[in-house]
Amino acid sequence: MASASEPNVVPIANGAKVLDLDCVYREHAATVSRWVRRLTGKRDVCDTLQEVFEVVQRRLPSFRGEAQLATWLYAITLRVVMAQRRKARIRRILFARVQVQFDLDTEPAQSPADDLMRQQATRIVYTVLEQLGERERALLILFELEALPIAQIASILQLSENNVAVSLHRARERFRTRFQQQFPEEARGLNDGQAKR
Amino acid sequence: MAKPSAEALRRWAEEAASSDDAPLAELFRAVDNPQPLSAAALARVHDRLGSKLASPVARRMRELVMAIGMVLLGSSLALAGWGATEWVIGRSQEAPQPVPKAAAQSVARARSGAHLPKKNPLASAAPAAEEPAPASSSGSVAPLEPNVTQTTATASVAPRNISPSPAEPSALAAEALVLERALVKLRREHDAQGALAVLDESRALFAQGTLALEAQMARVDALLALERRSEALAILEQLPLAQISRGGELRLIRAELRANADCARALTDFDALVTQALAAPLMERVLYGRAACELQVGDRAHAEQDLNQYLKRFPQGRFAARVQAQLARPSDKAQ
Numbered sequence: 398m399a400s401a402s403e404p405n406v407v408p409i410a411n412g413a414k415v416l417d418l419d420c421v422y423r424e425h426a427a428t429v430s431r432w433v434r435r436l437t438g439k440r441d442v443c444d445t446l447q448e449v450f451e452v453v454q455r456r457l458p459s460f461r462g463e464a465q466l467a468t469w470l471y472a473i474t475l476r477v478v479m480a481q482r483r484k485a486r487i488r489r490i491l492f493a494r495v496q497v498q499f500d501l502d503t504e505p506a507q508s509p510a511d512d513l514m515r516q517q518a519t520r521i522v523y524t525v526l527e528q529l530g531e532r533e534r535a536l537l538i539l540f541e542l543e544a545l546p547i548a549q550i551a552s553i554l555q556l557s558e559n560n561v562a563v564s565l566h567r568a569r570e571r572f573r574t575r576f577q578q579q580f581p582e583e584a585r586g587l588n589d590g591q592a593k594r
Numbered sequence: 595m596a597k598p599s600a601e602a603l604r605r606w607a608e609e610a611a612s613s614d615d616a617p618l619a620e621l622f623r624a625v626d627n628p629q630p631l632s633a634a635a636l637a638r639v640h641d642r643l644g645s646k647l648a649s650p651v652a653r654r655m656r657e658l659v660m661a662i663g664m665v666l667l668g669s670s671l672a673l674a675g676w677g678a679t680e681w682v683i684g685r686s687q688e689a690p691q692p693v694p695k696a697a698a699q700s701v702a703r704a705r706s707g708a709h710l711p712k713k714n715p716l717a718s719a720a721p722a723a724e725e726p727a728p729a730s731s732s733g734s735v736a737p738l739e740p741n742v743t744q745t746t747a748t749a750s751v752a753p754r755n756i757s758p759s760p761a762e763p764s765a766l767a768a769e770a771l772v773l774e775r776a777l778v779k780l781r782r783e784h785d786a787q788g789a790l791a792v793l794d795e796s797r798a799l800f801a802q803g804t805l806a807l808e809a810q811m812a813r814v815d816a817l818l819a820l821e822r823r824s825e826a827l828a829i830l831e832q833l834p835l836a837q838i839s840r841g842g843e844l845r846l847i848r849a850e851l852r853a854n855a856d857c858a859r860a861l862t863d864f865d866a867l868v869t870q871a872l873a874a875p876l877m878e879r880v881l882y883g884r885a886a887c888e889l890q891v892g893d894r895a896h897a898e899q900d901l902n903q904y905l906k907r908f909p910q911g912r913f914a915a916r917v918q919a920q921l922a923r924p925s926d927k928a929q
Contacts, residue, residue: 422640427630434628442631444874447639454643518624541606541622565603573618584617 416466418454425466426450429474436478436538438523449477464552472553475539479531521580528575533568540565638907656871663839677767684764769803772796776812786819807833811840818847827851842872850883857887878904882913889920 429449433442452473460469522542526534532554539545539553547565551558577584609619631639773796780789793813800806810829817826830848835841849863864884872880881904888897901917908914 418643422643426636426639430631430636431628434630443635443639443642446631446636447642450639450643515624515626518621519626522621522625540603542625544605544607547603562603569606573615576618576621 416457416460418450418457421453421457421466421470422450425470428467429470432471432474432543433478435542436475436535437482438519438526445477445481448481449474452477468549468552471549472555475535475553479535482531521576525572525575525579528579529568529571532564533571536561536565536568537572674767674770677764678771681764681767765800766804769796769800769805772799773805773809773812776809776816780812780816780819784819786816789816790820807838811838811844814844814847823851823854842867842870843876846872846876846879846883850879853883853887853890857890860887861891874908878908878911878913881907882911882917885917885920 426446430442430446433445433449434440437445449470453470456473460466464472526537529537535554536550539550540547545553547558547561550556551561554561556564605622606615606618607622609615613619630636772792776789776792776796779785779792789812793809793816796803796809797806800809803809810833814826814829814833817823817829827848830844830851833844835845835848838844845863846867849860849867852860852863861884864880864887867880868877868884881900885897885900885904888894888900898921901921904911904917905914905921911917
Protein backbone atom coordinates (compact mmCIF):
# COMPACT_ATOMS: atom_id res chain seq x y z
CA MET A 398 0.00 0.00 0.00
CA ALA A 399 1.45 3.32 -0.98
CA SER A 400 1.37 6.15 1.48
CA ALA A 401 1.01 9.81 0.60
CA SER A 402 4.69 10.39 1.22
CA GLU A 403 5.88 7.63 -1.10
CA PRO A 404 7.08 8.50 -4.57
CA ASN A 405 3.92 7.48 -6.39
CA VAL A 406 4.03 11.08 -7.55
CA VAL A 407 6.94 11.64 -9.87
CA PRO A 408 9.06 14.76 -9.40
CA ILE A 409 7.89 18.04 -10.85
CA ALA A 410 9.18 18.63 -14.33
CA ASN A 411 12.00 21.04 -14.59
CA GLY A 412 10.57 24.10 -16.30
CA ALA A 413 13.84 24.80 -18.05
CA LYS A 414 14.03 21.35 -19.56
CA VAL A 415 12.67 20.76 -23.02
CA LEU A 416 10.35 17.80 -22.82
CA ASP A 417 10.35 15.24 -25.54
CA LEU A 418 8.69 11.85 -25.61
CA ASP A 419 11.90 9.90 -25.12
CA CYS A 420 12.80 11.93 -22.07
CA VAL A 421 9.33 11.62 -20.55
CA TYR A 422 9.21 7.91 -21.31
CA ARG A 423 12.64 7.27 -19.83
CA GLU A 424 11.79 9.07 -16.60
CA HIS A 425 8.19 8.12 -16.07
CA ALA A 426 7.33 4.93 -17.98
CA ALA A 427 7.96 2.65 -15.00
CA THR A 428 5.78 4.78 -12.73
CA VAL A 429 3.04 5.02 -15.32
CA SER A 430 3.11 1.24 -15.81
CA ARG A 431 2.58 0.84 -12.07
CA TRP A 432 -0.38 3.25 -12.19
CA VAL A 433 -1.86 1.32 -15.11
CA ARG A 434 -1.52 -1.93 -13.19
CA ARG A 435 -3.20 -0.34 -10.20
CA LEU A 436 -6.01 1.15 -12.28
CA THR A 437 -6.70 -1.97 -14.35
CA GLY A 438 -5.89 -4.65 -11.79
CA LYS A 439 -4.04 -6.50 -14.53
CA ARG A 440 -0.46 -7.61 -14.94
CA ASP A 441 -0.05 -7.34 -18.70
CA VAL A 442 -0.35 -3.63 -19.36
CA CYS A 443 2.05 -3.15 -22.27
CA ASP A 444 -0.67 -2.21 -24.75
CA THR A 445 -2.23 0.29 -22.37
CA LEU A 446 1.13 1.80 -21.55
CA GLN A 447 1.80 2.22 -25.26
CA GLU A 448 -1.55 3.92 -25.76
CA VAL A 449 -0.89 6.28 -22.84
CA PHE A 450 2.40 7.41 -24.35
CA GLU A 451 0.87 7.80 -27.78
CA VAL A 452 -1.54 10.28 -26.19
CA VAL A 453 1.36 11.89 -24.32
CA GLN A 454 3.23 12.31 -27.58
CA ARG A 455 0.22 13.98 -29.22
CA ARG A 456 -0.40 16.30 -26.32
CA LEU A 457 3.13 17.03 -25.18
CA PRO A 458 3.42 20.21 -27.29
CA SER A 459 0.40 21.66 -25.47
CA PHE A 460 1.76 20.87 -21.98
CA ARG A 461 2.61 24.22 -20.45
CA GLY A 462 3.63 23.12 -17.01
CA GLU A 463 0.51 24.56 -15.34
CA ALA A 464 0.05 21.26 -13.54
CA GLN A 465 2.74 18.95 -12.28
CA LEU A 466 3.93 16.64 -15.02
CA ALA A 467 2.97 13.71 -12.78
CA THR A 468 -0.58 14.97 -12.38
CA TRP A 469 -0.83 15.57 -16.10
CA LEU A 470 0.43 12.05 -16.84
CA TYR A 471 -1.87 10.56 -14.25
CA ALA A 472 -4.86 12.31 -15.83
CA ILE A 473 -3.94 10.92 -19.25
CA THR A 474 -3.38 7.45 -17.84
CA LEU A 475 -6.71 7.50 -16.06
CA ARG A 476 -8.59 8.62 -19.16
CA VAL A 477 -6.96 5.99 -21.35
CA VAL A 478 -7.73 3.25 -18.83
CA MET A 479 -11.31 4.45 -18.38
CA ALA A 480 -11.85 4.56 -22.15
CA GLN A 481 -10.44 1.05 -22.56
CA ARG A 482 -12.61 -0.24 -19.75
CA ARG A 483 -15.72 1.29 -21.29
CA LYS A 484 -14.93 -0.34 -24.62
CA ALA A 485 -14.26 -3.65 -22.92
CA ARG A 486 -17.53 -3.40 -21.03
CA ILE A 487 -19.45 -2.76 -24.24
CA ARG A 488 -17.70 -5.68 -25.91
CA ARG A 489 -18.54 -7.91 -22.97
CA ILE A 490 -22.20 -6.92 -23.18
CA LEU A 491 -22.39 -7.31 -26.95
CA PHE A 492 -20.40 -10.48 -27.34
CA ALA A 493 -20.87 -12.15 -23.97
CA ARG A 494 -17.17 -12.21 -23.21
CA VAL A 495 -15.89 -13.60 -19.97
CA GLN A 496 -15.36 -11.38 -16.96
CA VAL A 497 -11.93 -9.83 -16.47
CA GLN A 498 -9.44 -11.49 -14.17
CA PHE A 499 -7.30 -9.62 -11.70
CA ASP A 500 -3.67 -10.63 -11.67
CA LEU A 501 -1.48 -7.84 -10.37
CA ASP A 502 2.25 -8.44 -10.48
CA THR A 503 3.25 -7.64 -6.95
CA GLU A 504 6.29 -7.49 -4.75
CA PRO A 505 7.16 -10.84 -3.17
CA ALA A 506 5.27 -11.71 0.01
CA GLN A 507 6.91 -12.68 3.27
CA SER A 508 5.14 -16.04 3.40
CA PRO A 509 2.76 -18.13 1.27
CA ALA A 510 -0.07 -17.41 3.73
CA ASP A 511 0.67 -13.72 3.51
CA ASP A 512 0.70 -13.98 -0.27
CA LEU A 513 -2.64 -15.79 -0.30
CA MET A 514 -4.22 -13.21 1.98
CA ARG A 515 -3.00 -10.37 -0.23
CA GLN A 516 -4.26 -12.08 -3.36
CA GLN A 517 -7.64 -12.64 -1.78
CA ALA A 518 -7.91 -9.07 -0.52
CA THR A 519 -6.92 -7.76 -3.96
CA ARG A 520 -9.47 -9.96 -5.68
CA ILE A 521 -12.24 -8.83 -3.33
CA VAL A 522 -11.42 -5.14 -3.63
CA TYR A 523 -11.20 -5.19 -7.43
CA THR A 524 -14.34 -7.32 -7.77
CA VAL A 525 -16.32 -4.84 -5.70
CA LEU A 526 -14.77 -1.91 -7.55
CA GLU A 527 -15.92 -3.53 -10.77
CA GLN A 528 -19.52 -3.07 -9.60
CA LEU A 529 -19.13 0.70 -9.31
CA GLY A 530 -19.24 3.38 -11.98
CA GLU A 531 -15.99 4.33 -13.69
CA ARG A 532 -15.59 7.62 -11.84
CA GLU A 533 -16.35 6.15 -8.44
CA ARG A 534 -13.97 3.29 -9.13
CA ALA A 535 -11.22 5.71 -10.13
CA LEU A 536 -11.84 7.91 -7.10
CA LEU A 537 -11.54 5.00 -4.69
CA ILE A 538 -8.38 3.71 -6.34
CA LEU A 539 -6.74 7.12 -6.27
CA PHE A 540 -7.78 7.89 -2.70
CA GLU A 541 -7.79 4.54 -0.92
CA LEU A 542 -5.15 2.56 -2.79
CA GLU A 543 -2.82 5.18 -4.25
CA ALA A 544 -3.28 7.44 -1.22
CA LEU A 545 -3.18 10.59 -3.33
CA PRO A 546 -4.15 13.83 -1.60
CA ILE A 547 -7.61 15.21 -2.36
CA ALA A 548 -6.12 18.26 -4.06
CA GLN A 549 -4.21 16.12 -6.55
CA ILE A 550 -7.23 13.91 -7.23
CA ALA A 551 -9.24 17.06 -7.90
CA SER A 552 -6.57 18.22 -10.31
CA ILE A 553 -6.42 14.86 -12.11
CA LEU A 554 -10.18 14.61 -12.49
CA GLN A 555 -10.59 18.35 -13.06
CA LEU A 556 -13.12 18.67 -10.27
CA SER A 557 -13.33 20.93 -7.26
CA GLU A 558 -12.04 19.54 -3.99
CA ASN A 559 -15.53 19.71 -2.48
CA ASN A 560 -16.91 17.77 -5.41
CA VAL A 561 -14.20 15.11 -4.94
CA ALA A 562 -15.02 14.86 -1.23
CA VAL A 563 -18.75 14.45 -1.87
CA SER A 564 -18.20 11.93 -4.66
CA LEU A 565 -15.74 9.99 -2.52
CA HIS A 566 -18.21 9.88 0.33
CA ARG A 567 -20.83 8.38 -2.00
CA ALA A 568 -18.37 5.99 -3.59
CA ARG A 569 -17.30 4.72 -0.18
CA GLU A 570 -20.90 4.19 0.85
CA ARG A 571 -21.58 2.23 -2.31
CA PHE A 572 -18.42 0.18 -1.93
CA ARG A 573 -19.33 -0.64 1.66
CA THR A 574 -22.83 -1.79 0.64
CA ARG A 575 -21.62 -3.86 -2.32
CA PHE A 576 -18.89 -5.45 -0.25
CA GLN A 577 -21.37 -6.55 2.39
CA GLN A 578 -23.81 -7.81 -0.26
CA GLN A 579 -21.33 -9.61 -2.44
CA PHE A 580 -18.93 -10.96 0.18
CA PRO A 581 -21.10 -11.44 3.25
CA GLU A 582 -18.96 -14.26 4.57
CA GLU A 583 -15.74 -12.34 4.16
CA ALA A 584 -17.30 -9.25 5.73
CA ARG A 585 -18.63 -11.38 8.58
CA GLY A 586 -15.30 -13.15 8.91
CA LEU A 587 -13.49 -9.89 9.19
CA ASN A 588 -16.04 -8.64 11.69
CA ASP A 589 -15.78 -11.84 13.71
CA GLY A 590 -12.02 -11.58 13.73
CA GLN A 591 -12.39 -8.00 14.84
CA ALA A 592 -14.79 -8.97 17.65
CA LYS A 593 -12.46 -11.70 18.90
CA ARG A 594 -9.61 -9.27 19.17
CA MET B 595 -26.97 15.00 6.21
CA ALA B 596 -23.79 16.92 6.92
CA LYS B 597 -21.78 17.75 3.86
CA PRO B 598 -18.56 15.68 3.88
CA SER B 599 -15.45 17.80 3.73
CA ALA B 600 -12.04 16.87 2.40
CA GLU B 601 -10.54 17.17 5.88
CA ALA B 602 -13.11 14.78 7.39
CA LEU B 603 -12.21 11.92 5.06
CA ARG B 604 -9.74 9.46 6.44
CA ARG B 605 -8.53 6.55 4.31
CA TRP B 606 -9.86 3.14 5.24
CA ALA B 607 -6.35 1.78 5.55
CA GLU B 608 -5.69 4.38 8.24
CA GLU B 609 -8.82 3.58 10.27
CA ALA B 610 -8.33 2.38 13.81
CA ALA B 611 -9.12 -1.23 14.74
CA SER B 612 -12.03 -0.06 16.88
CA SER B 613 -13.79 1.97 14.18
CA ASP B 614 -16.88 0.89 12.25
CA ASP B 615 -14.81 0.56 9.12
CA ALA B 616 -12.22 -1.69 10.72
CA PRO B 617 -13.03 -4.66 8.42
CA LEU B 618 -12.50 -2.46 5.38
CA ALA B 619 -9.32 -1.09 6.89
CA GLU B 620 -8.01 -4.61 7.26
CA LEU B 621 -9.02 -5.40 3.67
CA PHE B 622 -7.39 -2.33 2.15
CA ARG B 623 -4.22 -2.71 4.15
CA ALA B 624 -3.85 -6.20 2.70
CA VAL B 625 -4.28 -5.17 -0.94
CA ASP B 626 -1.32 -5.85 -3.21
CA ASN B 627 0.97 -3.02 -4.20
CA PRO B 628 1.66 -3.49 -7.91
CA GLN B 629 5.19 -3.34 -9.27
CA PRO B 630 6.21 -1.43 -12.40
CA LEU B 631 6.81 -3.34 -15.62
CA SER B 632 10.23 -4.90 -15.98
CA ALA B 633 12.96 -3.01 -17.82
CA ALA B 634 12.71 -5.49 -20.72
CA ALA B 635 8.96 -4.95 -21.05
CA LEU B 636 9.41 -1.18 -20.91
CA ALA B 637 12.05 -1.42 -23.63
CA ARG B 638 9.68 -3.47 -25.80
CA VAL B 639 6.92 -0.89 -25.42
CA HIS B 640 9.44 1.84 -26.23
CA ASP B 641 10.39 0.01 -29.45
CA ARG B 642 6.77 -0.43 -30.42
CA LEU B 643 6.10 3.19 -29.63
CA GLY B 644 9.02 4.30 -31.75
CA SER B 645 7.92 2.35 -34.80
CA LYS B 646 4.33 3.50 -34.43
CA LEU B 647 5.18 7.15 -33.91
CA ALA B 648 7.50 7.03 -36.88
CA SER B 649 4.52 6.91 -39.20
CA PRO B 650 2.09 9.66 -38.20
CA VAL B 651 0.45 9.48 -41.62
CA ALA B 652 -0.43 5.84 -41.08
CA ARG B 653 -1.86 6.73 -37.69
CA ARG B 654 -3.98 9.51 -39.17
CA MET B 655 -5.18 7.11 -41.84
CA ARG B 656 -6.16 4.55 -39.22
CA GLU B 657 -8.04 7.20 -37.27
CA LEU B 658 -9.80 8.34 -40.42
CA VAL B 659 -10.79 4.80 -41.35
CA MET B 660 -12.08 4.22 -37.83
CA ALA B 661 -14.08 7.43 -37.91
CA ILE B 662 -15.60 6.52 -41.28
CA GLY B 663 -16.37 3.04 -39.96
CA MET B 664 -18.13 4.47 -36.93
CA VAL B 665 -20.19 6.84 -39.07
CA LEU B 666 -21.20 4.01 -41.40
CA LEU B 667 -22.07 1.75 -38.48
CA GLY B 668 -24.17 4.50 -36.94
CA SER B 669 -25.95 5.14 -40.25
CA SER B 670 -26.67 1.46 -40.78
CA LEU B 671 -28.05 1.10 -37.26
CA ALA B 672 -30.19 4.20 -37.70
CA LEU B 673 -31.45 2.87 -41.03
CA ALA B 674 -32.23 -0.51 -39.53
CA GLY B 675 -34.01 1.13 -36.60
CA TRP B 676 -35.99 3.37 -38.89
CA GLY B 677 -36.92 0.40 -41.05
CA ALA B 678 -38.03 -1.61 -38.04
CA THR B 679 -40.16 1.29 -36.80
CA GLU B 680 -41.76 1.69 -40.19
CA TRP B 681 -42.48 -1.98 -40.35
CA VAL B 682 -44.05 -2.06 -36.90
CA ILE B 683 -46.19 0.99 -37.65
CA GLY B 684 -47.21 -0.54 -40.97
CA ARG B 685 -48.30 -3.73 -39.24
CA SER B 686 -50.22 -1.97 -36.51
CA GLN B 687 -52.20 0.04 -39.06
CA GLU B 688 -52.81 -3.08 -41.14
CA ALA B 689 -51.35 -1.33 -44.14
CA PRO B 690 -50.22 -3.39 -47.14
CA GLN B 691 -47.03 -5.18 -46.19
CA PRO B 692 -43.94 -4.18 -48.15
CA VAL B 693 -42.07 -7.26 -46.95
CA PRO B 694 -42.53 -10.71 -48.40
CA LYS B 695 -44.88 -12.89 -46.43
CA ALA B 696 -42.18 -15.41 -45.67
CA ALA B 697 -39.94 -12.65 -44.36
CA ALA B 698 -42.70 -11.36 -42.13
CA GLN B 699 -43.23 -14.85 -40.74
CA SER B 700 -39.53 -15.13 -40.18
CA VAL B 701 -39.45 -11.82 -38.34
CA ALA B 702 -42.35 -12.88 -36.16
CA ARG B 703 -40.50 -16.06 -35.30
CA ALA B 704 -37.30 -14.15 -34.69
CA ARG B 705 -39.15 -11.78 -32.34
CA SER B 706 -40.91 -14.54 -30.47
CA GLY B 707 -37.79 -16.68 -30.34
CA ALA B 708 -39.89 -19.67 -31.43
CA HIS B 709 -38.14 -22.69 -32.90
CA LEU B 710 -37.86 -22.79 -36.63
CA PRO B 711 -39.96 -25.29 -38.51
CA LYS B 712 -38.10 -28.42 -39.46
CA LYS B 713 -39.12 -28.16 -43.10
CA ASN B 714 -39.03 -24.74 -44.60
CA PRO B 715 -40.01 -24.74 -48.25
CA LEU B 716 -37.75 -21.74 -48.91
CA ALA B 717 -34.83 -23.22 -47.08
CA SER B 718 -34.78 -26.20 -49.41
CA ALA B 719 -33.72 -23.89 -52.21
CA ALA B 720 -30.60 -22.94 -50.30
CA PRO B 721 -27.47 -25.07 -50.45
CA ALA B 722 -27.59 -27.65 -47.72
CA ALA B 723 -24.95 -27.08 -45.08
CA GLU B 724 -26.30 -29.15 -42.25
CA GLU B 725 -24.54 -32.45 -42.59
CA PRO B 726 -21.41 -32.63 -40.45
CA ALA B 727 -18.20 -32.21 -42.38
CA PRO B 728 -15.66 -34.99 -42.36
CA ALA B 729 -13.01 -34.59 -39.73
CA SER B 730 -10.60 -31.95 -40.89
CA SER B 731 -7.28 -33.06 -42.20
CA SER B 732 -5.93 -34.48 -38.99
CA GLY B 733 -3.78 -36.74 -41.14
CA SER B 734 -1.36 -33.97 -41.87
CA VAL B 735 0.88 -33.96 -38.86
CA ALA B 736 1.98 -30.41 -38.35
CA PRO B 737 4.85 -29.98 -35.95
CA LEU B 738 2.91 -27.28 -34.21
CA GLU B 739 -0.81 -27.30 -34.67
CA PRO B 740 -2.51 -23.90 -34.64
CA ASN B 741 -5.65 -23.67 -32.55
CA VAL B 742 -8.59 -22.39 -34.54
CA THR B 743 -11.67 -22.97 -32.46
CA GLN B 744 -10.73 -20.55 -29.72
CA THR B 745 -11.28 -17.63 -32.02
CA THR B 746 -15.02 -17.91 -32.29
CA ALA B 747 -15.82 -16.00 -29.14
CA THR B 748 -14.08 -12.89 -30.39
CA ALA B 749 -16.43 -12.41 -33.28
CA SER B 750 -17.92 -9.04 -34.04
CA VAL B 751 -20.10 -7.72 -36.79
CA ALA B 752 -18.13 -5.50 -39.10
CA PRO B 753 -19.34 -2.02 -39.87
CA ARG B 754 -20.49 -1.83 -43.42
CA ASN B 755 -21.31 0.76 -45.96
CA ILE B 756 -25.03 0.86 -46.47
CA SER B 757 -25.65 2.85 -49.57
CA PRO B 758 -29.22 3.74 -50.46
CA SER B 759 -30.49 0.25 -51.05
CA PRO B 760 -32.98 -0.75 -53.70
CA ALA B 761 -34.59 -2.96 -51.08
CA GLU B 762 -37.50 -1.69 -49.02
CA PRO B 763 -36.44 -0.40 -45.57
CA SER B 764 -38.87 -2.86 -44.05
CA ALA B 765 -37.11 -5.72 -45.78
CA LEU B 766 -33.82 -4.51 -44.32
CA ALA B 767 -35.39 -4.37 -40.88
CA ALA B 768 -36.70 -7.89 -41.32
CA GLU B 769 -33.29 -9.07 -42.44
CA ALA B 770 -31.65 -7.35 -39.46
CA LEU B 771 -34.07 -8.99 -37.06
CA VAL B 772 -33.43 -12.47 -38.46
CA LEU B 773 -29.68 -11.89 -38.30
CA GLU B 774 -30.01 -10.58 -34.75
CA ARG B 775 -31.85 -13.77 -33.80
CA ALA B 776 -29.02 -15.83 -35.27
CA LEU B 777 -26.40 -13.83 -33.37
CA VAL B 778 -28.32 -14.17 -30.12
CA LYS B 779 -28.45 -17.92 -30.62
CA LEU B 780 -24.76 -18.05 -31.41
CA ARG B 781 -23.31 -15.69 -28.80
CA ARG B 782 -25.79 -15.59 -25.96
CA GLU B 783 -27.34 -19.05 -26.08
CA HIS B 784 -24.21 -20.72 -27.47
CA ASP B 785 -26.44 -22.70 -29.81
CA ALA B 786 -24.38 -22.83 -33.00
CA GLN B 787 -26.65 -25.40 -34.63
CA GLY B 788 -29.70 -23.23 -33.99
CA ALA B 789 -27.85 -20.19 -35.29
CA LEU B 790 -27.05 -22.07 -38.51
CA ALA B 791 -30.71 -22.95 -38.95
CA VAL B 792 -31.69 -19.28 -38.61
CA LEU B 793 -28.89 -18.28 -41.00
CA ASP B 794 -30.13 -20.84 -43.53
CA GLU B 795 -33.52 -19.24 -43.35
CA SER B 796 -31.99 -15.79 -43.67
CA ARG B 797 -30.08 -16.92 -46.78
CA ALA B 798 -33.21 -18.34 -48.34
CA LEU B 799 -35.17 -15.16 -47.72
CA PHE B 800 -32.47 -12.56 -48.29
CA ALA B 801 -29.95 -14.19 -50.62
CA GLN B 802 -28.82 -10.78 -51.94
CA GLY B 803 -29.64 -8.94 -48.72
CA THR B 804 -27.82 -5.88 -47.46
CA LEU B 805 -26.54 -7.85 -44.48
CA ALA B 806 -25.50 -10.92 -46.47
CA LEU B 807 -21.83 -10.34 -45.62
CA GLU B 808 -22.55 -10.11 -41.89
CA ALA B 809 -24.63 -13.28 -42.18
CA GLN B 810 -21.72 -15.07 -43.83
CA MET B 811 -19.36 -14.00 -41.05
CA ALA B 812 -21.81 -15.26 -38.45
CA ARG B 813 -22.04 -18.51 -40.40
CA VAL B 814 -18.26 -18.88 -40.27
CA ASP B 815 -18.32 -18.43 -36.49
CA ALA B 816 -21.12 -20.97 -36.11
CA LEU B 817 -19.35 -23.52 -38.29
CA LEU B 818 -16.12 -23.08 -36.35
CA ALA B 819 -18.01 -23.53 -33.10
CA LEU B 820 -19.31 -26.83 -34.52
CA GLU B 821 -15.78 -27.76 -35.67
CA ARG B 822 -16.99 -27.90 -39.27
CA ARG B 823 -13.75 -26.37 -40.42
CA SER B 824 -13.77 -27.30 -44.07
CA GLU B 825 -17.12 -25.59 -44.57
CA ALA B 826 -15.90 -22.53 -42.68
CA LEU B 827 -12.81 -22.45 -44.88
CA ALA B 828 -14.93 -22.70 -48.04
CA ILE B 829 -16.84 -19.58 -47.00
CA LEU B 830 -13.72 -17.71 -45.95
CA GLU B 831 -12.16 -18.42 -49.36
CA GLN B 832 -15.01 -16.45 -50.94
CA LEU B 833 -15.33 -13.53 -48.54
CA PRO B 834 -13.78 -10.17 -49.56
CA LEU B 835 -11.62 -10.06 -46.44
CA ALA B 836 -9.83 -6.85 -47.44
CA GLN B 837 -13.13 -4.94 -47.22
CA ILE B 838 -14.07 -6.18 -43.76
CA SER B 839 -12.98 -4.48 -40.58
CA ARG B 840 -12.50 -7.91 -39.01
CA GLY B 841 -10.51 -8.90 -42.10
CA GLY B 842 -7.24 -9.42 -40.24
CA GLU B 843 -8.75 -11.82 -37.76
CA LEU B 844 -10.70 -13.69 -40.45
CA ARG B 845 -7.62 -13.95 -42.64
CA LEU B 846 -5.74 -15.42 -39.71
CA ILE B 847 -8.50 -17.99 -39.21
CA ARG B 848 -8.36 -18.78 -42.92
CA ALA B 849 -4.59 -19.22 -42.71
CA GLU B 850 -4.93 -21.55 -39.74
CA LEU B 851 -7.59 -23.58 -41.53
CA ARG B 852 -5.52 -23.70 -44.70
CA ALA B 853 -2.52 -24.84 -42.68
CA ASN B 854 -4.23 -28.15 -42.02
CA ALA B 855 -4.05 -29.14 -45.66
CA ASP B 856 -1.98 -26.69 -47.64
CA CYS B 857 0.80 -24.92 -45.78
CA ALA B 858 2.08 -23.16 -48.90
CA ARG B 859 -1.23 -21.30 -49.33
CA ALA B 860 -1.46 -20.68 -45.61
CA LEU B 861 1.97 -19.04 -45.74
CA THR B 862 0.76 -16.41 -48.21
CA ASP B 863 -1.82 -15.35 -45.63
CA PHE B 864 0.61 -15.49 -42.73
CA ASP B 865 3.20 -13.47 -44.69
CA ALA B 866 0.66 -10.75 -45.38
CA LEU B 867 -0.59 -10.73 -41.79
CA VAL B 868 2.82 -10.45 -40.22
CA THR B 869 3.26 -6.99 -41.75
CA GLN B 870 -0.08 -5.73 -40.47
CA ALA B 871 -0.72 -3.89 -37.20
CA LEU B 872 -2.65 -6.63 -35.43
CA ALA B 873 -3.62 -6.90 -31.80
CA ALA B 874 -1.08 -8.81 -29.70
CA PRO B 875 -3.16 -12.02 -29.29
CA LEU B 876 -3.63 -12.21 -33.07
CA MET B 877 0.02 -11.47 -33.81
CA GLU B 878 0.97 -14.20 -31.37
CA ARG B 879 -1.04 -16.71 -33.41
CA VAL B 880 0.35 -15.34 -36.67
CA LEU B 881 3.96 -15.90 -35.62
CA TYR B 882 3.23 -19.30 -34.20
CA GLY B 883 1.15 -20.39 -37.19
CA ARG B 884 3.72 -19.20 -39.70
CA ALA B 885 6.49 -21.03 -37.90
CA ALA B 886 4.38 -24.20 -37.89
CA CYS B 887 3.82 -23.94 -41.62
CA GLU B 888 7.46 -23.19 -42.35
CA LEU B 889 8.45 -26.30 -40.42
CA GLN B 890 5.85 -28.24 -42.35
CA VAL B 891 7.32 -27.18 -45.70
CA GLY B 892 10.88 -27.82 -44.46
CA ASP B 893 11.97 -24.20 -44.11
CA ARG B 894 13.64 -24.69 -40.76
CA ALA B 895 15.73 -21.49 -40.92
CA HIS B 896 12.76 -19.15 -41.27
CA ALA B 897 10.76 -21.18 -38.79
CA GLU B 898 13.47 -20.70 -36.19
CA GLN B 899 13.51 -16.99 -36.89
CA ASP B 900 9.77 -16.83 -36.27
CA LEU B 901 9.98 -19.01 -33.19
CA ASN B 902 12.70 -16.80 -31.73
CA GLN B 903 10.69 -13.74 -32.63
CA TYR B 904 7.69 -15.31 -30.89
CA LEU B 905 9.66 -15.92 -27.70
CA LYS B 906 11.04 -12.41 -27.79
CA ARG B 907 7.60 -10.82 -28.10
CA PHE B 908 5.54 -13.31 -26.10
CA PRO B 909 7.82 -14.91 -23.52
CA GLN B 910 4.76 -15.84 -21.45
CA GLY B 911 2.60 -16.64 -24.50
CA ARG B 912 0.31 -19.61 -24.57
CA PHE B 913 2.46 -21.46 -27.09
CA ALA B 914 5.76 -20.51 -25.42
CA ALA B 915 6.40 -23.96 -23.95
CA ARG B 916 5.83 -25.69 -27.29
CA VAL B 917 7.97 -23.12 -29.08
CA GLN B 918 10.83 -23.69 -26.66
CA ALA B 919 10.50 -27.44 -27.08
CA GLN B 920 10.59 -27.05 -30.85
CA LEU B 921 13.68 -24.84 -30.71
CA ALA B 922 15.40 -27.34 -28.46
CA ARG B 923 15.00 -30.12 -31.01
CA PRO B 924 18.04 -30.84 -33.19
CA SER B 925 17.54 -29.46 -36.68
CA ASP B 926 17.25 -31.80 -39.66
CA LYS B 927 20.44 -30.40 -41.12
CA ALA B 928 22.41 -31.55 -38.14
CA GLN B 929 21.21 -35.10 -38.52
